[in-house]
Amino acid sequence: MIRILATTALALGVLVPAQALRAQAKPAAPAANSAAPAADPSANMFKAWDKNNDGQLSLVEFRSGWEQAQAVARAQLALRRQFATIDGNHDGAIEASEYGNLLLIKNAGKAAPPLARFDANANGKLEFAEYIKLVEAMAPQAAQAKGAQK
Template identity: 45%
Template sequence: MNRTMLLALALIATAPAFAQQQAARPAGAQGGPDATFAAWDKDGNGTLSKDEFRAGWMATRDDLALRRLHTEFARHDADKSGKLEAAEYANLALVQRAGKSAPMMTAFDKNKDGGLQFAEYIDFIKVAGAQQQPPRAAAPKAK
């Protein structure tokens, strides 16, 4: 598959993230595919190398994942306090699946304010999500 086709697929796949970005931009601000291409074209030569494409794709993917996590965080913040308190923490799917083996919220409450801000929530997701991943099967040994 050539680079032009890959770029087109990347832009199509990331369209929802760019739509959100566009909605948040002030009137008259530039954006869209040309701005994305320019941002990914780190050396400014008008073409995307494989490394530039990979870095742009990964950054876009990570940004989209972070946005989704923030949406989920906001959904669980029932009282809209900007943090998840103990009862809200207990309602998280990762906590409910883990049951009694779920990590205590206090382990992630770095500022000790009785709740998890978004950055603390991300730390929790990294740890609890990794704990609930099934172990990977060992690759068969070559003879």
């Protein structure tokens, strides 16, 4: 999830430090037979924002953490909007016929990977989580290509 958010932010031109993404990522749910208590996401976020580890958030630390959280939220919202735009029939998935309309796929041209590469459940379409994997895989290439053009 952290890598997805970092890549997403990169793809959307949003600069978000890695520690902010770690603070925003949901902790993995413990296994059903695990006796370990669930992680406290608010404590994890507080720890990530407390840069000097003094157990208190200064206004500067809070402001920085808040801005990072907002950048992550904007990146997630932008990805949801992009997904909804490509999902022309609004069935919650990108069909094979819609796949070629993705900007990352268009930009890759003949080098574009087939939809099946990201279709984890092999149903012939990409649900949102599978779409995120595509963005994660393709966005660094797009960012490098963009940088090479400058």
